Amino acid sequence: MKPSRSNSWSDPDRRLELALRAAASVSGCVVLLIVLFVLWQALPALRDIGLPRFVADADWRPTSDTQPQFGMLPMLAGSGLVTLGAVLLATPLAVFSAVLVEFYVPRSVAWLLRRLLELLNGVPSVVFGFWGLVVVVPLINAWQPPGQSLLAGVLVLSLMLIPTIALSAAVALRDDAGDLARSAAALGLDRGAVVWSLAVPRASRGIGGGVLLGAARAVGETMAVVIVCGNIVQVPASLFDPVRTITANIAMEMSYATAGHRSVLFATGLLLILVTGFLVAASRLLSRRGARA
Amino acid sequence: MSTQPRSATLDRLTAMAGWLAAAAIVAAFGWLVFDIVRHGASEVSWTFLTAEPADAGRAGGIGTVLVSTLLILGVCLAIAVPLGLGTAVWLSEFARPCSWRVTAIRWSLDLLASVPSIVFGLFGMVVFCQMLRLGFSIAAGGLTLGCMILPLVVQTTYAGLQSVPNELRAGAAALAISRASTLRHLLLPAALHGVVVGVMLGLGRAAAETAALIFTSGYVTRMPESLLDSGRTASVHIYDLAMNVPRGEARAYATAAVLLLTLLLINVAATVLADRWLQRQTARSFR
Numbered sequence: 150m151k152p153s154r155s156n157s158w159s160d161p162d163r164r165l166e167l168a169l170r171a172a173a174s175v176s177g178c179v180v181l182l183i184v185l186f187v188l189w190q191a192l193p194a195l196r197d198i199g200l201p202r203f204v205a206d207a208d209w210r211p212t213s214d215t216q217p218q219f220g221m222l223p224m225l226a227g228s229g230l231v232t233l234g235a236v237l238l239a240t241p242l243a244v245f246s247a248v249l250v251e252f253y254v255p256r257s258v259a260w261l262l263r264r265l266l267e268l269l270n271g272v273p274s275v276v277f278g279f280w281g282l283v284v285v286v287p288l289i290n291a292w293q294p295p296g297q298s299l300l301a302g303v304l305v306l307s308l309m310l311i312p313t314i315a316l317s318a319a320v321a322l323r324d325d326a327g328d329l330a331r332s333a334a335a336l337g338l339d340r341g342a343v344v345w346s347l348a349v350p351r352a353s354r355g356i357g358g359g360v361l362l363g364a365a366r367a368v369g370e371t372m373a374v375v376i377v378c379g380n381i382v383q384v385p386a387s388l389f390d391p392v393r394t395i396t397a398n399i400a401m402e403m404s405y406a407t408a409g410h411r412s413v414l415f416a417t418g419l420l421l422i423l424v425t426g427f428l429v430a431a432s433r434l435l436s437r438r439g440a441r442a
Numbered sequence: 443m444s445t446q447p448r449s450a451t452l453d454r455l456t457a458m459a460g461w462l463a464a465a466a467i468v469a470a471f472g473w474l475v476f477d478i479v480r481h482g483a484s485e486v487s488w489t490f491l492t493a494e495p496a497d498a499g500r501a502g503g504i505g506t507v508l509v510s511t512l513l514i515l516g517v518c519l520a521i522a523v524p525l526g527l528g529t530a531v532w533l534s535e536f537a538r539p540c541s542w543r544v545t546a547i548r549w550s551l552d553l554l555a556s557v558p559s560i561v562f563g564l565f566g567m568v569v570f571c572q573m574l575r576l577g578f579s580i581a582a583g584g585l586t587l588g589c590m591i592l593p594l595v596v597q598t599t600y601a602g603l604q605s606v607p608n609e610l611r612a613g614a615a616a617l618a619i620s621r622a623s624t625l626r627h628l629l630l631p632a633a634l635h636g637v638v639v640g641v642m643l644g645l646g647r648a649a650a651e652t653a654a655l656i657f658t659s660g661y662v663t664r665m666p667e668s669l670l671d672s673g674r675t676a677s678v679h680i681y682d683l684a685m686n687v688p689r690g691e692a693r694a695y696a697t698a699a700v701l702l703l704t705l706l707l708i709n710v711a712a713t714v715l716a717d718r719w720l721q722r723q724t725a726r727s728f729r
Contacts, residue, residue: 166621172524245459
């Protein structure tokens with residue numbers, strides 16, 4: 150259904166096509182612009198300070214006049230640990246509930262659970278963070294002070310990831326393994342065996358894609374972690390220590406950052422884009438090949 | 443496969459783990475909603491919804507905050523809907539599928555959807571606030587959010603257009619109806635549900651956003667006089683009360699209750715619409 154190329158410029162269809170193509174091109178360029186502008190702002194830091202110092206510097210003292218230090222290790226550890234913990238906690242819960250939704254409950258209950266997961270997905274991250282601050286943090290504080298900690302971040306963030314992972318897993322179980330599982334059930338094979346030796350292995354790529362998508366969301370999450378994690382710049386020694394993530398660091402310091410400090414924060418923003426972009430691209434490739442197999 | 447008794451146990455264990463996981467998720471979600479609504483609802487009143495915040499938000503209401511929120515959402519939709527609609531129509535109706543341009547645009551939209559919201563904030567700050575000289579403003583915040591929800595609007599509108607049966611296009615072409623009129627009188631009306639659902643989901647996503655706004659639309663609580671004034675949204679208000687205002691919790695609860703219930707309502711409405719639309723389509727295809 151392509152418009153004929155011989156049409157003149159005055160043809161309204163041709164003009165419409167051009168206008169729409171322009172809109173599509175603009176939409177396609179937004180992500181490129183984001184990368185370019187963030188890179189542009191990060192260049193001074195990458196050039197003058199250099200990547201090695203981000204991990205080699207012992208401290209994070211970006212505003213010091215005499216000897217500024219740009220050691221990002223505590224923030225890298227914070228983001229990495231919060232993400233890892235949240236994914237490890239959310240994945241089993243999400244996969245088991247997806248198995249329940251696809252194979253164990255009547256359609257009405259499955260419908261209800263799926264809708265609930267979608268609603269959970271729509272809860273603002275600042276509300277998750279606030280709930281974490283007034284409910285989860287005091288509970289942890291009563292057990293192991295101070296409460297605002299890596300653990301609080303992991304708990305709140307895992308709740309936020311569950312819908313992403315569970316909905317992807319449910320789609321993968323239905324699309325990649327639904328027919329086979331039904332045939333197997335018709336042959337009288339036991340449901341538990343069908344789930345674990347047939348459905349889950351066949352859907353594993355799609356489930357893996359969902360987990361990567363969840364990880365991308367966790368790395369980029371800002372509001373919930375900035376509110377519940379305590380934001381102290383340190384490599385945590387235990388689950389109960391406060392941590393600061395890369396995203397929280399940007400949110401907390403950008404408002405007063407100038408010159409070199411500001412550029413460093415943009416460089417960490419660039420790192421966030423690269424990591425989430427890589428995770429999402431990997432997720433797409435993984436799920437797509439799974440669907441084709 | 444294994445012998446019958448072991449399998450039956452496996453089946454029962456799987457069911458049990460599934461129910462436990464689902465129960466844990468439902469309980470946590472219920473806890474969150476119940477806690478926010480129980481503490482927040484008692485504070486919410488007509489005065490709270492209309493008055494200006496006072497004493498850094500500890501007293502007064504959220505009237506001006508709601509006005510700023512609506513203005514930012516308006517700017518956001520004004521940029522995202524036309525651009526997203528145009529992109530989706532081009533991808534679905536005009537472009538050759540699998541051409542390099544289509545592949546590039548699809549991948550770039552996928553990647554755009556993955557950009558963390560705080561990075562959208564950095565981008566908006568540089569481009570809209572500084573280069574376009576909009577400053578900390580409702581316009582800059584709205585434009586930033588518009589970029590953020592663009593992939594969502596494209597995706598749902600595209601799905602809506604794809605679900606329109608091809609007979610409609612073939613029929614229109616056979617009658618020599620121009621592509622512009624086919625689009626306006628046949629395809630867009632038939633795909634309207636997809637557009638509406640996309641706009642509602644985008645609206646919900648934008649209203650939930652905080653991180654992209656703290657460096658673009660700012661924190662000001664006064665009544666905005668133009669789109670170039672700074673204004674805080676409800677979600678930024680919650681963040682500020684929770685983080686920077688000692689004893690700000692009561693009003694943060696109330697604002698969170700208003701925001702949460704509004705968003706749940708929007709999302710339920712979008713879901714119901716999408717479901718009814720899907721049903722109508724299956725009914726049509728089986729007729």
